[in-house]
Amino acid sequence: MKSVNKTTILNKIRLSGSISRADIAKETGITPPTVSSIVKELIDENLVKESHIGRSTGGRKPTLLQLKEDGYYVIGIDAGSKIIKGIVCDLVGQIHSRAEAEIWPNITKEKFLDCLVTVVEQLLTKDQHDTGKVLGIGVAMHGVIDIETGTSLSSVNSGLINVPIKQTLENKFGLPVKVENNSRAMALGEFWFGNENAVKRFAVINIGRGVGSGLIVDNKLIHGAQGVTGEIGHTTISLEGERCSCGNIGCFETFVTGDAIVRRAKRMIPTAPENLTAEEVYRLAKQGEKQYIHILEETGRLIGIGIVNFIHTVNPDKIILSGGVMKSKEIIFPIIKKTIHERVLIDKLREETIIEVSKLGDDITVLGAAALWLNDLFY
Structure with missing residues (x-):
């Protein structure tokens, strides 16, 4: 129940932009003491911050809560059939750095994985934030994906078969990796940032x-x-x-x-x-x-x-x-x-x-790949 309440409160703060503890309790039905306790945990975990003082309705002015955008970061990768694009973004989808690598026709899966590694290396080098604040790497790949193993089973456009994306990136960078079909990742991108x-x-x-x-x-x-x-x-x-x-x-x-x-x-x-x-x-x-x-x-x-x-x-x-x-x-x-x-x-x-x-344009897939971790965090 505590976990459900925590998720509810975190999402209420995210969707509201700015909200007081009292309004969270009123709108969610969670008791004020429970709200205060969970908010303290979220602040300690670097997910929420106290913001400007809200408008008073007769008593003391309330302190408003906001998502701490730069509390953590995620890496999103769009592994296309012609180009691999990557971003580092914060918890509200603001992009802080970009990198890309070209994919040529009839590429082998070994060379494809090398290009994927290169893009992540460039992102981690460009980005000056503490890598300990990176939640993980999300990869959007065309074709059929085994999401449990993070393997691209079949990609008609590139001809690649059984590409161990998750295993390769986790072994190289020590960060957790999620791999998803690109259209499903797009759905998450729109759901999070365009809906x-x-x-x-x-x-x-x-x-x-x-x-x-x-x-x-x-x-x-x-x-x-x-x-x-x-x-x-x-x-x-x-x-x-x-x-x-x-x-x-x-x-x-x-x-x-x-x-x-x-x-x-x-x-x-x-x-x-x-x-x-x-x-x-x-x-x-x-x-x-x-x-x-x-x-x-x-x-x-x-x-x-x-x-x-x-x-x-x-x-x-x-x-x-x-x-x-x-x-x-x-x-x-x-x-x-x-x-x-x-x-x-x-x-x-x-x-x-x-x-x-x-309305998200060409960034929909990389944002969707990043949202694989945001969805995991918030839901």
Whole structure:
């Protein structure tokens, strides 16, 4: 019970920004003596600090409590298929330092791990804070992850198999390590740093080089029996579609990724250049080129169909869309919402399912990796 109360109080302080002991007791139902005792522990543990004096309502002015942002730090790593990015951030997600390393095609897992180690070394060298205040290292990796062992079991984009990320980094740095699928890490990043209105069932769908999703229910990431919850990119939406990198035919991913957009543009636009990119499709669409606008609108319809399937299966309160494809949001997002509105099962889904585009930008994954430790600390 003490642990539950401690977590409740710590989160109340975090979510409130500044709050008095009396208001904590009033809003949580925990007795004032228990609140005072637990707050003292949190201050001693360097998690909470006393702040400015609050406004009096007739008696003595209360001392307000705040999260001690710089009490501890976490390292977040986005282990992408082209680049590894890392940050050191504090308990409220303020980034203090950055590092990165390029990943080349057909890299071996040994070289991949060397690059990962190099990024962490750079972060620890750049950052002048006491390493004893680093809670741990969070790594977001594309593909299927064994979260218990911290092993990347399979990564279609990079071709890496059975990469012992957790073991390697813990042996090298002596810091605890958590490894998570990148889309699930994105969900945590949005949940912690971009989610203004808390909901019970919160999801992020990432659409970029691949398609994945993360689902949080009652503050906890959902993994599934074999750790593949959220692999919506490999749900089949056509029995006669293209072959996916996973080996199956007609996966959702083959219709809506950046590469899929380029393939469709080349197939449908005779004048499309051979070196066309998804970024170029977006640029030409913004210039008013109708054929390219049509390509992105069709992409929006296909994404909308995939999201309808997701809504009917998972039924989340809120869905955040992220990833490189969503950089063309001004063209595709209205079509996505229109498609969802036309196809969902009942009116309550139209009215109550919140669909938004991420505001965290390119930092969503590294912040999500860092949030692996924050979620552990606060929940």
